[in-house]
Amino acid sequence: MDVLNLAHGAFFAWGAYAGFAVLNALNGLGWVETGTLGQGILSVLLALLAALAIGGVLGLFLERVIIQRVYGDHLKQILITMGASMVLAEVIKVLWSPNNQTVLVPLSFTGSYDVMDVVINKFRVVAIVVGLAVYAGVMAVMQKTKLGIIIRAGVENREVVQTLGYNINRIFTGVFMAGAALAAVGGSMWGIFREQITPAMGDENLIFALIVVIIGGMGSVTGSFLGACMVGLAFNYVAYLVPKLALGANILIMVIILLIKPWGLMGREQ
Amino acid sequence: MTGQAPTPVQMERQRQRARRYTRPGFLIQLALLACLVAGPMLMPSFRVMDLVAKIMIFAVAVASFDIILGYTGIISFAHGMFFGLGAYSVALICHYSQPVQYHHLLLAGLLAALISAVVAVVISALSLRVKAIFFAMVTLAVAEFCHILGYQWSSLTKGEDGVSFKLPGVFNADWSGGSLWGTQINGRLLVYYLILVVAVLLFVGLVRFVRSPVGRVLKAIRDNEQRATALGYRVFRYRVLSTVFGSLVSSLCGALFAMWLSYVNPDTVLGTPLMLNILLMVIIGGLGTVYGGILGAAFIKIAETWLPDLQKLALSLWPKVEFMQRLAERWILLFGILYILSVLFFPKGVVGTLRDRAEVRRLRRLGRP
Amino acid sequence: MDLSVTATPLMETKDLCVRFGGHTAVDRVNLVVEPFTLKSIIGPNGAGKTTLFNLISGQYRPSGGGIFFKGQDITALDPPGRTALGIGRSFQLTNIFPSLTVLENVRLALQSREKIGLNFWRHYGSLSHLEDQAYHFLEMVLMAPRWAVPASTLTHGEQRKLEIAILLALEPELLLLDEPTAGMSLEEVPAILELIRQIKATGQRTILLVEHKFDMIMALSDSIAVLKEGRLICDDTPRAVAANPVVQEAYLGGGVKNA
Structure with a gap:
């Protein structure tokens, strides 16, 4: 979309808090910590849905109120989404206190499977499945549908697409909302996986998202996928060997990629 | 050229030279300098001196950020990181050298300058070739990395606890040199004057930078990069130069800041809040004005000093409502909203708006022949 | 000027090609520009005129062939480097x-020529001689009275004149003018043409001009090169070009432009 949104991390955090709030509420009904398998699955689904909703609403609000005023001006986009990210993180602190929160997770989602002596965390499986589904979904929409073509054309030239009779503003709002909602779902999954959330989690994960996008190249979903794999693998291997240098290793990869391919792995030169 | 009737350009130049020392801007600067010098003598309050010292440091840091953001039109999220590099250089050298001596301070300053210059060259050489957006992202990632490093490399930086240290000789907080005209001469006061001298020098350096040939080219590049290239300017070099220069000044500001506090920790000198503060200050003062840094820093620092009182107010107004107290505690939220509003509706800031007015007057005088 | 001497040309392209994807925009162009002459490049829209200019000034990298300036190979040189050469x-x-x-x-152009761009310790006030020179160039293009206003407030014609002043201030040996009268109102065109005529009359500059209005440059040019679909189909005196049947068919003939 050619919008640099530094508030993406904040959507991530908001999703996590929304999921956390839902799980807390459902625990009051006895669904989460003591519930049945069905109740557990349902509560996690509800948590993800809540995150999806809150991400969408925040995305809608941010796009309509702020970002629409600064299309085409990267500098202002960066400045203003940075501010929005700060405000959103502060609002989290006002609503839920600045301290860490423990996320309640249904029993059926904790623990792990044991497949041929390989221990696999259960929720990790869920995360991988959802992640692949999202990747496939985004790819399908962007490459195969008419909507995807309109979006890609709109990024190149708004006016032309507009004269063709498509309301590009509304479409872009939708894309932005979808991005925000996905970030929020990611955040809530992260919260359930880690069982710990903090208001600053958005910033921490934004760094990873940035590194992933820089490595992968902007505007390429496949590039992001590759970048995410590289970052994830490198982070975990190095974290295993020298825990403190894990993030440093990612920065190093980013630097090397930038040296060889300044536009990222799959990014196209402009 | 011909030596006879001076051209309008020459006449205007002579006019400007003649009123060089009577311009309102110059007189205000002079008055400000006098206040800064005489301040501690006239108003011996530590709270005020602390506030003024911080304003001076941040004014320079913000002005140096303005060189990068306002003049060069690129956004570096590593400005706070360079500030932190400078601060940690002083803190670590003073902390680990026993007994600490004057030349250690000098060494720390040189180290700060050297490290920040090298890091800035590497970062900008890597990412400025591509798009400005890339630079923003790379600097954000690297800055966050340094922040985490500050926490994790605890054998050197002592992690979250931070590093406290003592300054050498007369700058030491315990040193006392009697009193002069009723003012206590002590280490703090001397550090204040050291900060004053260095800050003024750095600020003059920044102003000179924008008024040098490079400053003019930067303006041109910001205006029309393609044309600047076709005129024969290698845009990339100018961007690197200005980024490095701005970052270097920022690290020296960090060094001064560390000296003033005699203490550093990762959150105060490397964290995102610092970067956001600098951003807010530069926006409020006005992008591309350099002098806006003074106003922005003064506004925010003064607000920061008084905003905690807001908390007491909230406590007395709604003693039972926890939500309101949390809200009052988060005055950064107010800054954030103010910041967004000023980016949207007041993009030129205070100084920029004033300058526009002056430009209108100038055009009225010269524009229509 | 003795044109019979076969000295090295000021600028020369040898088999210059550029391809964008599958489309060859400039196809094996051999263009020779003799010193102190005015050569015009004409051709229908999309013939590759501006692309050729972008290759010569360094904005584009050629896919094949080379560019030579005063005998020196400048194919690999970046745009600022070419500006520095002239x-x-x-x-x-x-x-x-x-x-x-x-x-x-205008002053920025002078500053570039004097190579004091990367100087950050000198105060601009000490460079007042550049201001005076800049004013002189503005006088040349009859823009002196407007020296103090922001360039954005100029009319379109004034901006074109300013552009020529900027170009002259660089004091290049070779001036590349890309449709200098494009987008101008009819009243403004003669002033620009007169300006170009004057520059040519000094006998110190070589001019390469892109134009698609043929009649406009007939009188002005020493020679005219015709581009069609990226190929150089003719390069001769204005009269010979006008008489050339291939050119007439490709470009002038019957008002049918699409080939």
Whole structure:
């Protein structure tokens, strides 16, 4: 979309808090910590849905109120989404206190499977499945549908697409909302996986998202996928060997990629 | 050229030279300098001196950020990181050298300058070739990395606890040199004057930078990069130069800041809040004005000093409502909203708006022949 | 001027090609520009005129062939490097520094020529001689009264004149003018043509001009090169070009432009 949104991390955090709030509420009904398998699955689904909703609403609000005023001006986009990210993180602190929160997770989602002596965390499986589904979904929409073509054309030239009779503003709002909602779902999954959330989690994960996008190249979903794999693998291997240098290793990869391919792995030169 | 009737350009130049020392801007600067010098003598309050010292440091840091953001039109999220590099250089050298001596301070300053210059060259050489957006992202990632490093490399930086240290000789907080005209001469006061001298020098350096040939080219590049290239300017070099220069000044500001506090920790000198503060200050003062840094820093620092009182107010107004107290505690939220509003509706800031007015007057005088 | 001497040409392209994807925009062009002459490049829209200019000024990298300036191979040189050698260009779309003053626009060109760009310790006030020179160039293009206003407030014709002043201030040996009258009102065109005529009359500059209005440059040019679909189909005196049947068919013939 050619919008640099530094508030993406904040959507991530908001999703996590929304999921956390839902799980807390459902625990009051006895669904989460003591519930049945069905109740557990349902509560996690509800948590993800809540995150999806809150991400969408925040995305809608941010796009309509702020970002629409600064299309085409990267500098202002960066400045203003940075501010929005700060405000959103502060609002989290006002609503839920600045301290860490423990996320309640249904029993059926904790623990792990044991497949041929390989221990696999259960929720990790869920995360991988959802992640692949999202990747496939985004790819399908962007490459195969008419909507995807309109979006890609709109990024190149708004006016032309507009004269063709498509309301590009509304479409872009939708894309932005979808991005925000996905970030929020990611955040809530992260919260359930880690069982710990903090208001600053958005910033921490934004760094990873940035590194992933820089490595992968902007505007390429496949590039992001590759970048995410590289970052994830490198982070975990190095974290295993020298825990403190894990993030440093990612920065190093980013630097090397930038040296060889300044536009990222799959990014196209402009 | 011909030596006879001076051209309008020459006449205007002579006019400007003649009123060089009577311009309102110059007189205000002079008055400000006098206040800064005489301040501690006239108003011996530590709270005020602390506030003024911080304003001076941040004014320079913000002005140096303005060189990068306002003049060069690129956004570096590593400005706070360079500030932190400078601060940690002083803190670590003073902390680990026993007994600490004057030349250690000098060494720390040189180290700060050297490290920040090298890091800035590497970062900008890597990412400025591509798009400005890339630079923003790379600097954000690297800055966050340094922040985490500050926490994790605890054998050197002592992690979250931070590093406290003592300054050498007369700058030491315990040193006392009697009193002069009723003012206590002590280490703090001397550090204040050291900060004053260095800050003024750095600020003059920044102003000179924008008024040098490079400053003019930067303006041109910001205006029309393609044309600047076709005129024969290698845009990339100018961007690197200005980024490095701005970052270097920022690290020296960090060094001064560390000296003033005699203490550093990762959150105060490397964290995102610092970067956001600098951003807010530069926006409020006005992008591309350099002098806006003074106003922005003064506004925010003064607000920061008084905003905690807001908390007491909230406590007395709604003693039972926890939500309101949390809200009052988060005055950064107010800054954030103010910041967004000023980016949207007041993009030129205070100084920029004033300058526009002056430009209108100038055009009225010269524009229509 | 003795044109019979076969000295090295000022600028020369050898088998110059550029391809964008599958499309060959400039196809094996061998163009020779003799010193102190005015050569025009004409051709229908999309013939590759501006692309050829972008290759000569260094904005594009060629896919094949080479560019030589005074016998020196400059194919690998970047645009600023070519400017430093003495190739200055104007753009088809007006290309100035809109928020800077008119004087400042010209002064930046002078500063580039004097190679004091990367100087950050010197105060601009000490460079007042550049201001005076810049004013002189503005006088040459009859823009002196407007020296103090921001360039964005100029009319379109004034901006084109300013652009020529900027170009002249670079004092290039080779001026590349890309449709200098593009987008101008009819009243403004003669002033620009007169300006080009004057520059040519000094006998110190070589001019390469892109234009698609044939009649406009007939009188002005020493020679005319015709481009069609990226190929150089003819390069001769204006009279010979006008008489050339291939050119007539490709470009002038019957008003049918699409080939």
